[in-house]
Amino acid sequence: MKKITFWGTILLAVCLTLSISSLAWSDSRSDDGSSHGLWSQQEAASQVMNKTYQNECSACHFAYPAGFLPARSWVKIMGTLENHFGENAELDATDSQEIEQYLTAQAGDQDPGRFSRSFMRSIDNVDTPLRISETAYFRREHREVPSGMVLDNAKVRSFANCASCHTGAEKGSFNEHEIVIPDHGRWED
Ligand code: HEC
Ligand code: HEC
Structure with a gap:
């Protein structure tokens, strides 16, 4: 009985330390809008934080989480906007650069979230998918x-x-x- 209480106390202390440090981390990183604590990233896969991305890329569809594709996919998508799934989604150079920078910085290869890791593991190194919905992990989850x-x-x-x-x-x-x-x-x- 004593032993259980002892380990219980240790566990509680570890949990508290972890949650406090992740809170602190999210506080210190949230002001630039580019990141949010490790804990929330793992729970809430890559919430969209960049306003330009949100404004320009959600006119026709939901602004997809950057972490669900690798950086090379975002570079390819941003480089072919004039012929984007049958639409012209071209942007001016300033917006386009800002969005590409945001997407590649938060891309799956950089994102420790569990969904991002699953997406990345399911994409072959030689592939550069343009769709999240065509990755092996996506297909498996939705079969x-x-x-x-x-x-x-x-x-x-x-x-x-x-x-x-x-x-x-x-x-x-x-x-x-x-x-x-x-x-x-x-x-x-
Ligand atoms: C003019 C409309 C339009 C705009 C603006 C637009 N898209 Fe799209 N996008 C589409 C269409 C249409 C599809 C295909 C949707 C479908 O298959 O149902 C698509 C699909 C996608 C997909 C693949 C979704 C999947 O997994 O199947 C990604 C990624 C994407 N867009 C990224 C972007 C980004 C980044 C921007 C901003 C730079 C953007 N889109 C702006 C029309 C647009
Ligand atoms: C028609 C509705 C539908 C659409 C559209 C859809 N999903 Fe899903 N998604 C589901 C369902 C249902 C499941 C759970 C499947 C199961 O448990 O067998 C799921 C599961 C998932 C999971 C795994 C969740 C978990 O807890 O394991 C992820 C990640 C996901 N979807 C991402 C996406 C993304 C990203 C898109 C768009 C590119 C998308 N889904 C579009 C219905 C949808």
């Missing part, structure tokens, strides 16, 4: 989602519309308990 709930669903239409099912996506959360498929309801595993 049980019937295409009728996506392609034939006027409120979703495409797997690229992350935020129509992941209700926390705009806040950077892809937690499986926050998934609601429009017209089909909460996803129960």
